[in-house]
Amino acid sequence: MPRKNFGRNRVLQPSAAYTPTSEQEVLDILDRHQGQSIRAVGRLHSWSEAILGDGVQLDLRRLNDVSLEPDGDDFLATIGAGCQVKRILKELNRGGATLHSLGLIDVQTIAGAISTGTHGSGRHSMSHYVEEVRVARYDESTGKAFIYEINAGDELLAVRCSLGALGIILSVKIRCRAQYNIQEHFTESKTLEGVLNAEESYPLQQFYFVPWRWSYFTQHRCEVTGKRSFLAKLYRLYWWGIMDYAMHLKILFMMRVLRSRRMIRFSFRRIVPLFVIRKWKVTDRSSSMLVMKHEAFRHIEIELFVPREQLPDALQFTKEVIEVAGSKDTSLSEVNQRRIDDLGMQEDLAGLQNQYCQHYPICVRRVLPDDTLISMASGEDQDWYAVSFISYAKPKRRAGFDLFSRFMARSMSQLFQARPHWGKISPLEASELTALYPKFDTFRTVSKTLDPQGVFQNKWTTALLDADD
Ligand SMILES: Cc1cc2nc3c(=O)[nH]c(=O)nc-3n(C[C@H](O)[C@H](O)[C@H](O)COP(=O)(O)OP(=O)(O)OC[C@H]3O[C@@H](n4cnc5c(N)ncnc54)[C@H](O)[C@@H]3O)c2cc1C
Known part of the structure; x- marks a missing residue:
């Protein structure tokens, strides 16, 4: 059965597809398909060719355990490759911890998220915090599948963001931090300078350059020690109802039904800004504040x-x-x-x-x-x-x-x-x-060492590994 990605711009037609329930089962599948092309997928939220592959496909959604251990002032979490970010956040929160960095959605798997450099705002990308990755790959001398731990040197730097090109990720050990609260509010600015100057006070902020109005709406964000606001629940409801749904439905209506450029321009100049409540300062738990329902409508x-x-x-x-x-x-x-x-x-x-x-x-x-x-x-x-x-x-x-x-x-x-x-x-x-990555050659060397036969590659990663830059 062919599968499509979230964006419906990629179709996957693997020769065989598995959803293993244990690491041993992953090794058995690799042994059974020795010499064939093998790729893992997460939740197919990528739009790029990273997810493609016409050989054997592994979906590790059942490898989703999360364990947390203290590490000085920080925490380390060991997470099964197919665990979705939303489950990770829930499990970490039980131990008073959270991830350092989050994207706008929480439905990706940890392996998928780090493999493409998923990021949020004001911090490093998730990949940066990875301390160890266990991958299934082949032993060159015996030809058998085995589990290889990567936790130092160029191999660690490579596996932190690997495009699926270093083997099948089984689990990820990632540095976490204590749970914290974020305060946020919106302002509008006519100049980029004004927006960037505010970064000092609001290091976690992100901003939206609004087309046709050409002003900047900034979601100022900073970490605070204060408690969740009394109105935090109402704010969540506002985000969900007005921003995640009403505003997006309006954009969909203009794009797919009206299809009028004049209306789109007018709407961004005059109507979309009305959805944004400015200067309403709200404090909430970081993992609630940083994500939205951006996956609600296909794009x-x-x-x-x-x-x-x-x-x-x-x-x-x-x-x-x-x-x-x-x-x-x-x-x-x-x-x-x-x-x-x-x-x-x-x-x-x-x-x-x-x-x-x-x-x-x-x-x-x-x-x-x-x-x-x-x-x-x-x-x-x-x-x-x-x-x-x-x-x-x-x-x-x-x-x-x-x-x-x-x-x-x-x-x-x-x-x-x-x-x-x-x-x-x-x-x-x-x-x-x-050519955009000064260290791509080192990545190439690591990949060719860990996967000399190229069995974990697809056409796209093979072209990247073979490219002359
Ligand atoms: C609505 C939406 C919002 C998004 N928001 C953000 C955002 O805010 N910030 C951001 O940076 N990105 C964002 N993304 C992109 C998304 O985070 C990445 O595309 C991410 O890779 C998707 O994770 P996934 O679990 O769906 O993995 P997939 O898309 O299925 O796979 C991604 C890559 O990971 C590899 N992979 C997956 N599992 C394994 C494994 N076990 N072993 C080896 N390789 C593996 C795959 O081979 C592939 O190369 C968004 C995407 C969508 C659809």
């Missing part, structure tokens, strides 16, 4: 990571390209037109004109540099900003988004060193992708 996403010093130029460029993509008679500023000319992308820009109307706020999140080889925030000493573009068009009507995402990835990777999220739409060629 597709590309997310580009740019280093901090490039952020102002990258956002100005983004605004101009969105305006060109959304109308017949808009052009880039002189400086950005020159950049496109220098890249030889004039025809790509002409092909994008009037083909795509941005219809979702552009979420921007700060990610601290990761100690990994190839997670998107790896390898620089400055912070990275993940800039995301989302389309709610029906899967059959994504041609405009495809053009837009390809154009943004190709231009921004060359202009601003932008790195596409490994789990999201990633339209670059293998060599263009690997």
